[in-house]
Structures are given as C-alpha cells and as structure tokens.
Amino acid sequence: MADISELVISLDLRSDLSGEDVAELLWQIGRGPAPTDEDRLSRGLVEVIEDESGEFVCTDPAPVLDQAGPAWKVDGVLGSSLEKTATGWHLASRQEVHPDLYETLEELFLWLSRYVESATVAPDGSVEIARLRWYEDPDFQPLVIRDDTVLWP
Incomplete structure (x- = not known):
C-alpha cells in the first residue's frame, strides 16, 4: 500500500500577476x-539528506508541480501548464503527492489563493x-483554503 494521492489543480488566476510571479x-x-x-524559493521543496560524509544537509529548493510523464500509482499522465488567457492566467496540474509534501504545498497554495479570480472565491x-x-x-x-488555512480533506 502507498500513501500516494492524486492532486488536480485547475485555477484561473488574475491578470495582475507580476513577471516574477509568472x-x-x-x-x-x-x-x-x-x-x-x-x-x-521558500515555496519550493527542500529535503534533509545525508551526504557522503554522513552529515545531514538541506537540498536546494526544487519545484513541487513538475512531475511529467506516466503516473506511478494513479494511472494516466502527470503534467502541469501555465497559460495566458483572455482574462488572466490558467494553472493546470495533475500530480502524484505524498503527505510529506503537504507542508510545502500549503505555502504554494496560500500564495496562489491571493491571485485567484474573484469569481473563484x-x-x-x-x-x-x-x-x-x-x-x-x-x-x-x-482542497479548500479558508481564513489563510489549508483544509485538507
């Protein structure tokens, strides 16, 4: 048995995303x-690993929505896209996630929630x-955000 979940994101984001946000x-x-x-970078995945000398070190931040290709557990294909639309941006993603990633995802989700189209609220x-x-x-x-809190199902 695995602790893997399928995460699907389909968000319309406002047009006022800065170049840095994009x-x-x-x-x-x-x-x-x-x-x-x-x-x-704090919204990226950082892991603590043991290096060759036995010291524990932090990895460089890594993206959290970058899985692409065949899925491991959920069948189908994983991937993400960000596209400019007539009214703003659309973020779509299908990922396999482990609960160990939830804390990192929360940072990203809270940040994203500030940019969703008002019709989504x-x-x-x-x-x-x-x-x-x-x-x-x-x-x-x-998966809902209310009062700056991610409410996991």
Whole structure:
C-alpha cells in the first residue's frame, strides 16, 4: 500500500500577476529557471539528506508541480501548464503527492489563493484550490483554503 494521492489543480488566476510571479509559477511546474528571491524559493521543496560524509544537509529548493510523464500509482499522465488567457492566467496540474509534501504545498497554495479570480472565491471567502484523492479512492475531495488555512480533506 502507498500513501500516494492524486492532486488536480485547475485555477484561473488574475491578470495582475507580476513577471516574477509568472516566472515562479513556471519554475514550480518545471518550465523555467529557479527564482533568485529567497521568499519565492521558500515555496519550493527542500529535503534533509545525508551526504557522503554522513552529515545531514538541506537540498536546494526544487519545484513541487513538475512531475511529467506516466503516473506511478494513479494511472494516466502527470503534467502541469501555465497559460495566458483572455482574462488572466490558467494553472493546470495533475500530480502524484505524498503527505510529506503537504507542508510545502500549503505555502504554494496560500500564495496562489491571493491571485485567484474573484469569481473563484466563495461567499464565505473560501477558495477551492485543488482536488485530492487517495490513489485507490474513486472520488476526489476538495482542497479548500479558508481564513489563510489549508483544509485538507
């Protein structure tokens, strides 16, 4: 058994994303160079690993939505895209994620929630940022942000 879930994102983002914001999103989906701003890099995946000398070190930040190609557990294909639309931007992603990645994803989701199109925001101020399902479950559950808190299903 695996702790892998399928994460699906389909977000309409406002047109006022800065060039730096677009560059970060392109990095997060594996389509651009790493940003140089520390705040932006903090939304990347950093792992603690043991090096050849037995010391524990942190890896350089890595994108979190950059899986592409055949899926391991959920069948089908993984990938991400960021496209300019007539009214802003559209971010789409299908990824396999482990619960160890949730904390890193939260940083990215909270940041993204500030840029969603106003039509995406519910009357209570919540935003459905993605959908998630454990790889053996048939149904997706909404992943919602409310009051700057990610509510995991």
